[in-house]
Amino acid sequence: MLLISGNVVCVKPFSLAVATCALAVPISGCTDSASNGNDSLTVAVAFYPIEEIVRSVGDDSIEVITLVPPGTEAHEYEPTAKQFTRLETADIVFFLGSGFQPNLEKAIDSLPSSVRRVDLINYVSLLTNDEGVDPHVWLNPNNMQLLAHVVASTLSEELPAQSSTFDTNEATYAAKIVALDAEFTRGLTNCAVPVLITTHEAFAYLAKAYGLTQLAIAGISPGDEPSAQSLEKIAELATANGVTTVFFEENLPPDLARTVADEIGAETSSLGTAETLTQNQLDAGESYSSIMRANLQALRAAMGCT
């Protein structure tokens, strides 16, 4: 089911009227703190894709605090006491709500009103599944572009003097994402088996954007355990569709994928969610785009795309 969130007006190009935003996102407190004369901002970001957006759109005036440390699982993340103390002094926190990081959401709820809270899930069209809203919106590159616009608009409201820099940076970042989206569209148009079987139910947005069907072995959170019944059902569907590869998430053990793959005589392969990047990946210059390009290659190989 496709849910259109009621506040897409907030992402119209070149305007993010304070009044509109306050209406659409009551908890974010769209206050205009520009009047306090700040010429820099401390911006907390919940996890990697948002960090990349804020670093790309922002400039030297933005100090970024990334909450989920490199290589750490993002769903179950809970801020330490020290991180919470830093979070309390931030000007803005960008996060994704709707149960993606329940412990962090609780912590954010208890922040003082001086911290502007921007729940980015309010700005994209949402997909739901048996567990409710699917939070993995960033795995559709088009959503990354929408989120970059929300970030640029928010930063511009807080630091109006820098707004042309933020706009320019947003355009540069958006151009990279548009190119990535075009590669996906081209690369996944003609596939023999457009079915994606994955352990962690994270790829619905990607699947929907490019006409693939996602069958997930486990749930939204990587810690979810599938039942024997659901494993059996997935194996049946895989066989019926001629699936030759079962995907696992690269930062998780591939056991579940192997169980199903063995049952149907298929291979396993990995996909990255970019939920978290390891320090090694960051040091090697990996990014959202590089991880998504690796995903595209893996998908094309598995699905027999020409």
Ligand SMILES: [Zn+2]
């Ligand atoms: Zn996830």
